[in-house]
Amino acid sequence: MRRTALVxxxxxxxxxxxxxxxxxxxxxxxxxxxEHRAVRGAAGLFDLSHMGEVWVSGPDAAEGLxxxxxxxxxxxxxxxxxxxxxxxxxxxILDDLIxxxxxxxxxxxxxNASNRETVVHELRERLGGANAAxxxxxxxxxxxxxxxxxxxxxxxxxxxxxxxxxxYYAIAEGHACGRPAxxxxxxxxxxxxxxxxVDWDAALPxxxxxxxxxxxxxxxxCGLGARDTLRLEAGMPLYGNELDAGTNxxxxxxxxxxxLDKDVPFVGDEALRxxxxxxxxxxxxxxxxxxxxxARHGYAVHLPGGDEPVGTVTSGAPSPTLGMPIxxxxxxxxxxxxxxxxxxxxxxARVEAEVVPLxxxxxxx
Numbered sequence: 001m002r003r004t005a006l007v008x009x010x011x012x013x014x015x016x017x018x019x020x021x022x023x024x025x026x027x028x029x030x031x032x033x034x035e036h037r038a039v040r041g042a043a044g045l046f047d048l049s050h051m052g053e054v055w056v057s058g059p060d061a062a063e064g065l066x067x068x069x070x071x072x073x074x075x076x077x078x079x080x081x082x083x084x085x086x087x088x089x090x091x092x093i094l095d096d097l098i099x100x101x102x103x104x105x106x107x108x109x110x111x112n113a114s115n116r117e118t119v120v121h122e123l124r125e126r127l128g129g130a131n132a133a134x135x136x137x138x139x140x141x142x143x144x145x146x147x148x149x150x151x152x153x154x155x156x157x158x159x160x161x162x163x164x165x166x167x168y169y170a171i172a173e174g175h176a177c178g179r180p181a182x183x184x185x186x187x188x189x190x191x192x193x194x195x196x197x198v199d200w201d202a203a204l205p206x207x208x209x210x211x212x213x214x215x216x217x218x219x220x221x222c223g224l225g226a227r228d229t230l231r232l233e234a235g236m237p238l239y240g241n242e243l244d245a246g247t248n249x250x251x252x253x254x255x256x257x258x259x260l261d262k263d264v265p266f267v268g269d270e271a272l273r274x275x276x277x278x279x280x281x282x283x284x285x286x287x288x289x290x291x292x293x294x295a296r297h298g299y300a301v302h303l304p305g306g307d308e309p310v311g312t313v314t315s316g317a318p319s320p321t322l323g324m325p326i327x328x329x330x331x332x333x334x335x336x337x338x339x340x341x342x343x344x345x346x347x348x349a350r351v352e353a354e355v356v357p358l359x360x361x362x363x364x365x
Contacts, residue, residue, distance in 0.1 A: 004049035005142050005203040013221055021114035023050040026223040035226035036320045039189055042218030043148035045210055046227060048195065049203060052116035053141040054109040054123065058132035061105050067266050068126035069099070070249060072259040076101040081169045081186060083257055085249055086111075086122055091271035092245040093252070095119050096237065098186060100171045108171075108182070108197075112239050126267060142203030146210055147193030147230075149363075150217045155194055158213055159183055163194075177209030188227060190234025191363055229317050232326065235286065235359030241297055241314045242284060242328060248272060251280040251330065253358070282311070283336040286360055287327040287353040293346035294318060295327035295353070300345040303335065304352075310335055313344060319360060326360050327353070 001024045010017060015026030026047065028035065038044050056065060065073040071084035081100040085093050095115035100108040111119040120136050127134060146155055156163050161174035161183045171184040182197040198206055211219065228238070237243050237252055249258050249272070258272055289295060295316030300309035316327030327344070335342065338357055343350040 002050070004047055005200050006047045006049065006207055009204060009207060010047065010221075015221070015223060018224075020224055021050060021112070023113060025050060026221075028223040028225045029221050032223070032225035032229060033320050035220055035222040036229050038218055038220040039148045039191055039222060039226065039230055040321055041149070043146055043150040043154055043193075043214055044189070044220055044222035044226065045207065045214070046145040046147065046222050047203070047207070048143040048145050049141070050113040051143050052109075052111040052113065052119065052136070052138040053143070053197065054111065054116075054120055055106070055135040055137055056109060056123065056127070056132055057106045057135070058130070059105055060127075060130035061107055061132040063264060064127040064130040064132045065099065065107060065109070066262060067264050068123055070258040070266060070268065070272070071099065072262050073099050073101065073107060078103060079170055079172060080167075081171055081184065085254070085257065086119055087249070087268035087272070088245060089268055089271065091248040091268045091275060093239075093243045093247055093249065094122060094245060096239055096243055100184065102171065102173070102182075115239060140200050142198050142200050142206075143195060144198065144203060144206055144210070145187060145193060145195045146214075146219070147187045147189045147191050148219075149192060150214075150219070151191070151193040154210070154214050154217055154219060155183075158209060177206045179206055181206070188236055189230040190236070190359065190361055191230075228315075229320060232315050232317055232328070233319055233321055233359065233361035235328070237284070237328075238315060248275050248280070250275045251282050251284065253284050279333065281332070282330045283333055284314070284358070285329055285331050285336045286356045286358040287313075287316075287329055287342070287344065288356050288360075289325040289327065289344065289351050289353045291351040293344070293349060293351040294325050295329070295344045295346065295351070301329050301331060301353075302343045302345060302350065304341055304343055306343075309345070310342070321361050328358070331355070
C-alpha cells in the first residue's frame with residue numbers, strides 16, 4: 001500500500017488505518033459519529049493526500065481539456081474551478097473530478113485515487129497532438145482539508161489568502177501555516193471549507209498547525225468514515241457506488257455538467273446526446289427508510305409487495321444529522337418521483353422507504 005506523508009501522525013493520534021484504493025488511510029479516530037458532528041457543528045481536519053493532482057499546461061491546454069472532458073474548462077475564469085467528468089465513448093463515467101484554472105494556460109485536474117492512473121492515461125491519449133504538457137504530481141503533492149462552519153475563521157488566522165474574497169469553487173496561491181499552498185474553497189462534506197494543496201513534506205507542519213490552532217474551537221481529525229456519511233447527507237456521489245463505467249451523467253442527475261453546446265467534439269458526446277434526447281433509463285434518488293434497518297450498497301429495491309427488484313441501493317447509512325437511515329439508489333423514471341413508496345430488501349426483511357429529494361442535508365447560508 002502507498003502511504004501519505006501523514007501516516008505516522010495518524011497512528012500517533014489513534015487513527016484506525018485501512019486499505020483504501022491502495023492507500024493506507026485513516027477510517028476513524030475517536031469515532032465516526034463524533035467526527036461527523038464536529039464537521040457539522042465546528043470543524044474537521046482530513047488527510048486527502050491519496051487524491052490525484054494532474055497539471056495540464058500549454059497553449060492548447062484549455063481546448064485539449066474541452067475535448068477530453070464533458071465540461072468546458074475554456075469557460076473557467078482564472079482562479080475558478082468546476083466539477084467535471086471524463087467519460088468513455090459510450091458515455092460511461094470513467095471518473096468524476098474537479099478542474100481548477102490557475103492561469104490562462106495552466107490547469108489542475110484532481111481525480112479520485114482509485115482512478116488516477118486511468119485518468120492520466122486517458123488525458124495523455126486525448127491530448128495527443130495538442131500543444132499541451134501533462135504532469136502527474138500526485139505522488140509529490142499532499143492535500144489537507146479543513147471543513148465546517150468554523151473553517152474560515154480558523155484558517156483565516158493561518159493564511160495570507162483573502163478568504164473573504166475567495167468564492168466557493170475558487171482557488172488562490174498563497175501560504176498556509178507558513179508553507180506555500182494552493183488554497184481552494186472546495187470540499188466533499190456539504191459544509192463550507194477549504195482544501196490545501198502543498199508539497200508532500202509540508203503536510204505535517206500544516207496538519208499540526210491547523211490542529212493546534214483549532215484545539216479551542218472544536219476542530220478534530222476526521223477519517224474516511226465520517227467523510228462518507230457527510231457526503232451521503234449532502235447527496236454527493238462516490239465513484240464505485242453512484243458512479244461507474246456503466247453509468248452516465250444524466251442517470252446520476254448530473255447532466256448539467258455535460259456541455260453539449262461546445263463547439264468542439266469530446267469523447268462520449270454522441271452517446272450522451274442520445275441519452276439527453278431520449279432521457280435516462282434510470283435515475284438516482286434519495287430514500288428515507290421508515291423502518292428499522294440500514295440500506296447498504298447493492299441491496300435490492302422493490303415496489304411494495306413486488307417480487308422482482310426495480311432498483312439498487314448505491315449508498316446507505318444512518319444519518320447522524322437527521323437521526324434516521326438514509327440511502328441513495330437507482331430507480332426507473334416511473335418509480336423515481338418524490339413521495340413514491342418502495343421497499344428495501346435488508347437481509348431477509350423488507351423495509352419501507354420513501355423517495356425524497358436530494359440532498360438530504362443542505363447547510364444554512
